[in-house]
Each structure stands twice: as C-alpha cells, then as structure tokens.
Amino acid sequence: MNQKTVAAVLLTIACIAVLVFAISFGRGAGDGQENGEDGSNVISGNLLQGEIPLIDSKNAEEPIATSIGIDVSKWQGIIDFQKVRESGIDFVMVRVGYRTAKDGKIEADENAAYNLQKAGEAGLFLGAYFYSSAITVEEAREEADFVADFVAKYSITYPIAYDCEGHLDADSRNFYLLSKERTQIAIAFLDEIRARGYDAMFYASKGEMEDNAAWDVTQLEAHGQIWVAQYPKKPYPQTEKSSYGGTHVMWQYSDGGHVDGMKTGADVNLAYLKFDAAKAPKDPTPPEKAYPGTDSEMLFSECHERVTAKIETNLRTWPGTDIGEVVHTLENGEEAIRTGTSDKGWSRVEWQGQVLYAITSYLTTDFTDKQGDDDKTVNMDGIEVKTTFEDINDYVTAKEVVNLRSLPSTTHESSRILGTLSAGEKLKRTGVNRELGWSRLEYNGITVYAITSYLENIE
Numbered sequence: 001m002n003q004k005t006v007a008a009v010l011l012t013i014a015c016i017a018v019l020v021f022a023i024s025f026g027r028g029a030g031d032g033q034e035n036g037e038d039g040s041n042v043i044s045g046n047l048l049q050g051e052i053p054l055i056d057s058k059n060a061e062e063p064i065a066t067s068i069g070i071d072v073s074k075w076q077g078i079i080d081f082q083k084v085r086e087s088g089i090d091f092v093m094v095r096v097g098y099r100t101a102k103d104g105k106i107e108a109d110e111n112a113a114y115n116l117q118k119a120g121e122a123g124l125f126l127g128a129y130f131y132s133s134a135i136t137v138e139e140a141r142e143e144a145d146f147v148a149d150f151v152a153k154y155s156i157t158y159p160i161a162y163d164c165e166g167h168l169d170a171d172s173r174n175f176y177l178l179s180k181e182r183t184q185i186a187i188a189f190l191d192e193i194r195a196r197g198y199d200a201m202f203y204a205s206k207g208e209m210e211d212n213a214a215w216d217v218t219q220l221e222a223h224g225q226i227w228v229a230q231y232p233k234k235p236y237p238q239t240e241k242s243s244y245g246g247t248h249v250m251w252q253y254s255d256g257g258h259v260d261g262m263k264t265g266a267d268v269n270l271a272y273l274k275f276d277a278a279k280a281p282k283d284p285t286p287p288e289k290a291y292p293g294t295d296s297e298m299l300f301s302e303c304h305e306r307v308t309a310k311i312e313t314n315l316r317t318w319p320g321t322d323i324g325e326v327v328h329t330l331e332n333g334e335e336a337i338r339t340g341t342s343d344k345g346w347s348r349v350e351w352q353g354q355v356l357y358a359i360t361s362y363l364t365t366d367f368t369d370k371q372g373d374d375d376k377t378v379n380m381d382g383i384e385v386k387t388t389f390e391d392i393n394d395y396v397t398a399k400e401v402v403n404l405r406s407l408p409s410t411t412h413e414s415s416r417i418l419g420t421l422s423a424g425e426k427l428k429r430t431g432v433n434r435e436l437g438w439s440r441l442e443y444n445g446i447t448v449y450a451i452t453s454y455l456e457n458i459e
Contacts, residue, residue, distance in 0.1 A: 067091055067274050069158070070259060071129065071252070071267045074111040078292050078323070081115075081122035083261030091125035091158050091271065096147045098131035101172040104139070106146055110293025116154045117290050125278055126151075127158025129203060130189075133166055135174050137188035144192035151198075152283040157275050159201035159249075161227055162189045167214075183216040190224035197282060200224035203252075206244040217246055225249040227269075236270050249273060291318045294357075300340030300348050305365055307338045307349065310411050313362035319346035320357075320453070322400060327356055333367060345437020345453040359451060361436040362410065389431030389440050395458050396429050396439065398422055402454035408438035409449075418448055426458060 069091035072079060081092070094115045097108045109115075120126055130147050134140040140162075147160055167174045167182060174182070190200035202224050208214035209228065220226065227250040232239040235254045242251040249272050256265035294300065298319060309330040318324030319342065328351060330336055336358075340348035347360045387408045398421040407415040421427060421443075431440035432452060439452045 067125075067271045069093060069125075069127070069250075069269045069271055070257075070262075071095070071269060072111075072115055074109050074293055074295065076111075076262055076264050076266070078111075078263075079115065079118070080261035081119045081124060084119075084259055085122045085124050087260040089124065089259060091127060091273075092119040093127040093129050093158065093161065093269070094119065096128045096130055096150050097143075099133045099139070099143060101133045101166055101169065104133065104135070104173055106143065108150065110295060112150065113287065113290035114292045116151065117287065120155055120278075125157045125275055126155055127160065127201075128156060129161035129163050129201075131166065132162060132164045132185075132189065133172055133174050134164075134185050134189070135177060137185055140185045140188040141192045144189045144196065148193065148196035148198065148282075153281050153285055153287040155278040155281050156198055157279045158271070158273060159199035159225055159227075160193045161201035161203045162186050162193075162224075163203045165204065165208075179212070179214055179216060182214070183219055186215070186220060187223045190220070194224070201227050201249070203227040203229070206230035206242070209246060210244065221247050227252065229255075231255060235268070291323060294319055294342075294348070298342040298344045298346065300342050302340055303338060305338050306367075307336055307347070307363045307365055308333055308367055309358075310362055310364050313358045315349065315351055315356040315358050318357060319344075319348070320399075324357065327351075327354065330358065330363075335367075336363075338363065341435075342453075343434040343437075345451055359437060359453065361408075361438060361451065387433050387436060387438060389433050389438075392429055392432050394429050395426050396441070396455040397424060397426055397458050398450075399454055399456055402450045404441065404443050404448040404450055407449060408433065408436070408440070410451075418446070419443060421450065421455075429455075 067090035068088060070084070070089055071093035073095035084092075092115070094112055095109045096112045097106060099106050116126060116128075128147060128151050130143050132140065132143055134143055151160070164174070164182065164186060166172045167177065169175060177185070186202055190202060193200040200223065202215075202220045204215060204227075206228055209217045209226070212218070217226070226246065226248040228242055228244045228246070228248045229252040230242045230244050231252075231254060232243070235257065236251075239253070242248065242253065244251075251270045252267055253270055254266070254268045257268035259266040259268070309332050311332055313330050314326045315328045315330055315336070316324035316326055330351070336349040336351040336356075338347050338349050339355075341360055342348075345360050347358050347363055349356055349358055349363075401420055401422050403417045404419045404421055405415050406418055409415045421441075428442045429439050430442060430447075432438070437452045439450050439455055441448050441450060
C-alpha cells in the first residue's frame, strides 16, 4: 500500500474504535439519555434502569418529552395540590428530610408525608430529595436508606435526588471537605438509592458543576442523573434552555415562580422526563393519614398549665378547621394540659397522651369560670367583656367562611352573629388580641369581631 492508503485505513480503524468506545461507555448507570437542544445530554423517562443509549436530539425523529414540576418542603407551608395540578404542573419533588448542619442528626421534613399524600391524591407524579450534610460515605448510605424507607408506601416515579448545597456555609459540618471527598459521598448516596430500586439524581447549581468547580461531575454522571439550578433573567419558556452545557435531565429555572395553590414563590423545574403512569409503591401497605407540621403555618410559645373549656371546645389533630379532625370535645371542668400558644389564636394541648389543638379563646385556666369571659375588662356598648385590642391597620379575608360577631366571644350571652365573611371578600382590620386570638373588623359601618385563625392577610 502507498502511504495515502495506509493513512486512510488507519483513520478508518481509529474511527471504528472511537465509535465502539462511545457505545460501550454509554451503557452505564441511569435511565436512557438523549442530547438536549443545547448539545447537552438529557435523560428520557420510561427506559429501563441500567441503560444509557446516547441519542442526538437534533437528528431524532421524535422530540424530547418534557414536563414541568416544583420542588417543595415545609417552607412552602400548606399547599393546595389540586390547584397546583390544575395550573399545569406535572410532578412534585418532595423534600423527605435533612441532616442537621451542626450535629449531623437526620430529621424528617415535617410536611413530607402530607406533601407526598396530597400531591399523589391530586394526580401529580412524585419524586423526592434529601438535604445532606453527610461527611462520610456511611452517612450518605444512611441518608439514602432513610429516604427509601420513608417513601416506600408512595408512588415514586421521578428520581430521588441528593442535595448538598449547604456545604457552602462555613458553619456546616461538611464545609471543609474536598471536592473529591464530597463527590464520593454523593456517589454513595446515589448508588444506595439505585440499589433500593429508585432512579437516582444529583442536584447542584450550574456554578458548582461547570468545570468541576465543586464536584467531579464526570464521575457523578456515571452514577445518577443530573439536576441543575440556573436562573436566567427571563425564565422558561422565554428562555428555552439552561446555559449549563453539561449532561442534565432536570433544570430548576426559577426559585420565585408563581403557581396557583402555593402561598410562596415556587422552585419551578423543567424535566426531560415524561411518564404515562405512576410507578407502584415498593410497599403496597397504604400509609397512615398525614397532617402538615404546625411550624409550617404557625409557631407556638412554650408553656405548661392546666386548662379547661369555657363551655366546650373541640380538640383537633391540627390547628385548623379545614384539615384537622375532631378527636374529643372538651367540656367545662374537664382538664387538659396546655403546652403552647400561637399568636394565630390556637393552643397546643395534651389530652390522654395525645397532642391536640384547640382555639385559645375557648379555653380558660379558671376551673370556676362558667361563663367563658376573657381576661381583661373593657366596656363595649354597655356590655362588660374582658378583651382588649392592639391597634392594627390591614385587610383580611376568610380562609373559608367566618362568623362576624357583635362581641369577641362565642360564649357570652350577648354575642350575636351579625354576618359572615367568605374567602375572597375583604374587610379592614383595626385591632387584634394576640393572646386570645380575636380580630376587630369594620363591617358595613359597624365594628365586628372574628376569630383570627380563620382569617388571612391580603394586600
């Protein structure tokens, strides 16, 4: 052969070798992978775990399927997932728990079970994530097992993600880890999640992953899918794709999106994943009914005192009438122990070994009190009622429907219902009694009173 022929043969052999290597390299961990429009690899749903066929989306006959989702924790409070679903959201990534940054204790997110249940009931697909401060691979595996055990009774269809963004905090126990150490810890979590039968995902910002700034992303891509946080000035769909050039299956494009059914700004995500049906739970046993944590809606000041009902009051499983169930009706003279009070008008009590909640204004520490009068005396239209108010100037509406009364009492013989306030209707509030949970309002030119916990502020 002449030199040109030899060179051509060698070039052909080299091309074949590169192609074989690329195909064999692509068949690693994770779901089926496709290239995104920006040249990055994205992973398509409904492919068997353990296969990563590389597909150039620019030349593919079918476009890559996408879905829109949110990620939530207790910080978003109580969410109306039915409204979320109706707004066009497809999936929810639920924070299951976290490891505390200083003492390294694993804690469940207090709204995790409630969010999983309610989102699933609304027809949303479920994924999950864990906020880690692990400093060893053993701790990472412990976190993964905690998550897998927690979600076993739920239909987890989207991946379970590892989130370690807290390592940037100098007070965090994992702040001083090297990139190599952090990466191996994350890989331990991802591998354990996959061993438990779930798709695994790694979450970090674009800045941390580009050029392997804080993580060895090349290694991570071989053990799980990638979820990138990158917020453009104009969110999706005005900005069609992330500027992150690496492999990714999910893009968190906003941390302040508006989604119907949520009271706070939402973390909103575009995922190159689409599922026709939810996956079956690992454990077919139905989970117990869950309630949101009280700290997501109100904070309680600690106390310890004997209380009884002024006349009678319902003891509920949650401090609200729209979620909690009535366990017992406390009668006057019957004792409960109050362990906390909220400025939203609720008390936390212990009754027969259960932690329950009651409207504060219905309770008294005076076991000789039969009329239900409150604590401080003022004169209202010639009627002596023991409630005083702190001046305030804002507007409120009802969470659902609330009675508007002539006096700040449900038990006083002269307290009459003068009207009702429904959700969406607005009244000016001129005063609050934070101790007993009453609001003073202006209604058709007269002063009326309503239970504060049944109201919410509006602009």
